[in-house]
Amino acid sequence: MMSRSVLSYIGVMLLGSVFLHAAVQQLSSPAPSSPHRAVLNRYCVTCHNEKLKTADLILSNLNIEDVGSETDVWEKVVRKLRAGAMPPLGLPRPDQATYDSFATYLETELDRAAASPDPGRTPAVHRLNRAEYTNAIRDLLAVDIDGASLLPADDSGLEFDNMADVLSVSPLLMETYMSVAGKVRSLALGDTDLGATTDIYKVPERFIQDDRMDEDLPFGSRGGIAVRHPFPVDGEYVIRIRLVRSGDGYIRGIRGDRHQLDVRLNGARLKLFTIGGVNLGPSGPLYPRNGTFYRGDAKQIEYEFNADENFEVHFPAKAGTQLVQVTFLKQTSAPDGILLPPPMYPDIVDFKGGDPALASITIRGPFETIGPGETPSRHRIFLCNPTAPAEEEACATKILSLLARRAYRQPVTNEHVQPLLHLYRTARSRKNFEAAIGTALQAILVSPEFLFRIERDPPNVASNTAYSISDVALASRLSFFLWSSIPDDELLDLAEKGKLSDPVVLQQQVSRMVADSRSKALVNNFAGQWLYLRNMRDVSPDPELFPDFDDELREAMQKETELFFESMLREDRSVLDLLMADYTFVNERLARHYEIPNVYGSRLRQVTLTDEARKGLLGQGSILTLTSKARRTSPVLRGKWVLEQLLGLPPPPPPPNVPLLEEQESKGGKPVSVRQMMEQHRQNPTCASCHKIMDPIGLALENFNAVGQWRTVEANVPVDASGVFYDGSEFQNVVEFRQVLLNHPERFVYTVAEKLLTYALGREIHYYDAPAVRKIVREAALNDYRWSALITSIARSTPFQMRRSQEQ
């Protein structure tokens, strides 16, 4: 709760100069006893005194000689100073040397006061979120589940959905855990009693299926879908295929050429269907509902409505996750036509021409169960196979002990295993051995030890005292931080031997874990939320204004930033490269959007950027689109995003009952440029105090339209992207603006470090964490702000390694 207020005060709340005259006259603070006191009196206390209480901050009565006694207040001050956000633009500032020495003095004093640090207290009970649960199931049992469709979304706090405080357990969630545990058990064991189930995979409606769609599809294919489907047992399955239909129900594109539809399992062809090229007579009317005067040929219509009726393939499949591919063979002889812009959505709905496309595939089964099969999951679970009843109990004990150790992420005792064995025995009296193990497995998956990360204070520690967490707890902190999952055996083994806290071992393990593919979780969960990438799914640019924006572009944009972030981690680049790297990832679709020549095909690949404006996150379509409105750019959203996500200075929310003052699309029929709109809006002094900070940042990106395309004219006015940053730096365009950010790399790195630490701990960052964050940034600076340095420093930091015991 404390840090919430810390964060909100960081808001760049600046008062207009209106109030200042009064302030100067009523000034009364202690006489300057030191040079720092003098700086404080001259530049800060003019507003932050007992009379004005600007931003609820009073500095006049604080003792600057004893910074350690008011660390919470001084941390707020340092934060503003280090961001260059105070004193506000237009008010006098000391020269840079004085400014820096003042800030350094405060920081040094604060860090000195933190010699006996407060590591904070991560909540004792921390529920696994949806992503962590899904990954834990994968790593525990080699079972892939689609967590997003099985589990309800988690509530998020401070932008991350792994914050212990807000991860609650509703009855709905518990109910879902129970039922998912049943499904997981069936998949893991290969439940031979399982009835047939149905899974539908849909191709997103707005995909234009004119090229190879996926890395998992064969070369020379067109459209379609590749899915990794978990087959629960060895048995017979059926795939049903449905093609895209127009709004009137016609299958699209089957009047023209013949097309071949290829169905494969793990790359091997199961069946090749032929469709189209059938012409039995005239087709039906385009709008049968309206046009009753014309009917068309009944047989032809019947064909165009039902041609995919028998598109079913029966096939045997082995248990385990297998790759199912359904796609059209690309017509190699078709002449290259003129490249037309992709059709707009309403056209796709009504259109019955073009090429046929895949709507969905349905996989149903098993029908003839042959057996549980040999799967990685069974291999992992059944360490022994009792051949005589007498062996069963020992084998069950072995299996359940190992499962519990991994699932509970700690050495297990009788206390853990006996209740599981009890369940097993009860079930065994009614069922066979494997099914009884399954019941105990199901129980493990809803046990509090699995669903929650539980951090216990050591038995003999005094209350409200800092202590080092155990190696076993450290193993979990590391794995949930870097993998969003449970520790693996190597990590657990080291922890159980007490070696993990050894700095050298820790460093090795961090390197190993970041190199492991599981660290992709940092991209999906950390970057996905930090940069708001997850919201790409929901952005909705107006198709009238942005007819080019379809689901392929949407996906390419999101993947671009994900691949970009992932390459930073994998190549251990500097954190600053996020803002300025000279490369990115595009496919043909996105390259066209960015006007980058000579990129063909649907695969995203690394390209070197020659256009300065495109470099770094601020030039990426994803960020630019998700900070725009449906019909235009929003300098407010963009400015806010930069302030919050890159600079760690969230602007305070607008004061109550003041309209956000936006949206004046036109005045007297004349289009108004976005900049003009913003200027109107800064005439109100209440709004101006924050918007004069936010808006110039957003306007620096005005050369990118609401879907991130470059433009030089907007609303018939040349785009003006110049402005003044809140620290007084001036810039003419986005390239210079980026340089303004890079002139103070530590501001950006501090924000990244703080966000990453928040994410790593799953709790809010408080003022007493600031010395640790500064230390992380200092250590990272020694290594050119490389990701490895940042992550290792976090893993070694006080809040990550230690914890404060409960207050009595």
Add this chain to the structure above:
Amino acid sequence: MMIFKKSIPRRTFLRGAGVTLGLPLLDAMFPVFAAANTTAKSPLRVSYFYGPNGRIMNRWTPKVAGAGFELTPTLKPLAAFRDRMLVLSGLNIKAADARPGEGGAGHGRACGAFLTGIHPKPGGALGISVDQVLAKEFGKHTQLASLELAMDPNDTVGGNDGSYRAAYTKTISWRSGATPLPTEDNPRKVFERLIGESGSTDPAVRLDHIQTRRSILDFVIQDVARVSREIGPGDRAKFTEYLDAVRDIERRIQLAEEQSARELPEMDRPAGVPATYSEHAKLMFDLNMLAFQGDMTRVTTFMYGREGGDRPYREIGIGDGHHSLSHHAGNPEAIALCAQIDAFHSTLFAYFLERLQATPDGEGSLFDHSIIVYSSGLNDGNAHTHYGVPTLLTGGAMGKIQGGRHLQYPGLPLSNLHLTVLDMAGIAAEEYVNNEDSDATEKLDVISI
């Protein structure tokens, strides 16, 4: 208390008779009860509807008060229900007033206080919402205590409003001050939750299923007890929540067993989220109907959108987002578009009411046995004012609502309407008002006269 107390003997009777009766048979039993008491037939259902971003009030509020009120443009789609609804003007969400130093967050505070009547403190806890007070009692008789439906997905990021985390704008239902109930927007998931995963229909397999679940729940309860001993008392709150959830399932399993013979109205399993807003909304309403009809729950909430959400309504030709439009700054075009969205919501609401009315339920229709509150956390979305929120009260409420009037309650809190609903449902309001941050004072009068 009336209705609740009277429904207990019914269940006791069922158990005492030693048989499990399906729902259709209940109709046959009515004469028995009719002889004893003509009011205790069908149970009461309650729904709360939430519209985000306020409304254009001069198209909503009738100028005339009392029985002669006129149908304004936004109310016109509800013409068929004019005489069965009350337009309530002037109700305030007082609890959403910003306290010194809180600033901004007009959306999060209003939405958080909407059904709780409790002032949301930044970073602090809220309190139980009125639907959950109802659900605690009504839920004793149904598989699900309540159902939270919404049109927006629950998992977008960055939905925080100032100091209020995203839950304050994404749900209106709070099981307790710390447990917001997630909403569901996917019709398929709602359906599966109501009907259960399509498992085997073989009674033996089902029984085995139930036994396994029971034994696992016993295991969990023991495990929680063990772990609770190892952590401090201050850390146990989350476990209490977890244990409550586990007990809830135990109870549901029992009810599922008892009610397995119940016949349900026919409905296909929905595939997912339909393409258009209206299809989606109607499907959600159909699911709500299914839940009411099958008596799977008696309390539902529905959100037309996340508070502050920026959904464009392309289906009715509106390309700009609702939130952006609601900050119209007096622009008549933007105001007209907002009003169009308001009327669109009314049209969909009319569909819901029509379905309620067309569905027979005991001696009458579902409509006769429902209370529906249709409102919003904001009055004017442009200025984030939460005074005079646009509110309708409809449904028959077992004859306790006398519709066809426009009533004015200037200065009274919306939570007083919540007290009225609790009173009509015969449920004690102590838990609801027993919070120092609650703004409720007393129930509204003349609603039933």
